[in-house]
Amino acid sequence: EAQVTQNPRYLITVTGKKLTVTCSQNMNHEYMSWYRQDPGLGLRQIYYSMNVEVTDKGDVPEGYKVSRKEKRNFPLILESPSPNQTSLYFCASSIQGETDTQYFGPGTRLTVL
Amino acid sequence: GNSVTQMEGPVTLSEEAFLTINCTYTATGYPSLFWYVQYPGEGLQLLLKATKADDKGSNKGFEATYRKETTSFHLEKGSVQVSDSAVYFCALSRAGGYQKVTFGTGTKLQVIP
Numbered sequence: 001e002a003q004v005t006q007n008p009r010y011l012i013t014v015t016g017k018k019l020t021v022t023c024s025q026n027m028n029h030e031y032m033s034w035y036r037q038d039p040g041l042g043l044r045q046i047y048y049s050m051n052v053e054v055t056d057k058g059d060v061p062e063g064y065k066v067s068r069k070e071k072r073n074f075p076l077i078l079e080s081p082s083p084n085q086t087s088l089y090f091c092a093s094s095i096q097g098e099t100d101t102q103y104f105g106p107g108t109r110l111t112v113l
Numbered sequence: 114g115n116s117v118t119q120m121e122g123p124v125t126l127s128e129e130a131f132l133t134i135n136c137t138y139t140a141t142g143y144p145s146l147f148w149y150v151q152y153p154g155e156g157l158q159l160l161l162k163a164t165k166a167d168d169k170g171s172n173k174g175f176e177a178t179y180r181k182e183t184t185s186f187h188l189e190k191g192s193v194q195v196s197d198s199a200v201y202f203c204a205l206s207r208a209g210g211y212q213k214v215t216f217g218t219g220t221k222l223q224v225i226p
Binding site for chain 1: 158159
């Protein structure tokens with residue numbers, strides 16, 4: 001089954017404790033993205049990657065890091081989480097091209113205390 | 114820059130009512146336009162899309178027409194069902210290069226029996 005998986009699905013942590021949210025896709029997609037969803041703000045892109053070792057900032061990259069060492073994986077790293085990073089996070093992937101559909105993971109709900 | 118504006122929710126309708134969710138956009142060039150749907154507890158999934166002016170996207174009884182003259186992509190359905198209750202996101206993908214997607218803030222639809 002073609003899918004995007006994220007782990008964990010739910011996470012409660014404390015300020016300053018480094019964490020990683022994993023994202024993996026089995027569709028051999030070149031493009032992958034991370035979004036955060038906040039009430040009244042919709043989805044905002046954090047980082048994206050066009051292929052292995054190629055990443056770039058989205059609209060709200062501050063406080064986040066990513067890496068793309070393998071085509072299927074695109075982890076999101078919060079080196080020192082803060083309460084304003086409490087949000088619902090989605091990973092998405094798509095094949096190359098300007099009109100392609102994005103396939104979304106199920107989401108990770110993060111709470112930073 | 115690119116932006117998407119969609120009507121505020123929540124929208125509450127009775128089953129079998131007619132649905133319109135308004136969406137307008139601002140973009141340079143000729144973007145592709147999308148409607149995504151998010152069912153409770155799930156990630157977003159593509160509902161329909163249109164890639165050029167006057168195209169009509171359709172799926173599951175939903176329709177939207179790409180109107181360049183009014184920069185709009187309104188979502189319509191003739192007869193909604195309880196199972197259509199979800200959050201609907203209008204989005205655009207800029208033309209050329211990496212298909213960065215800009216999302217609207219989402220409109221929550223609740224259909225009551």
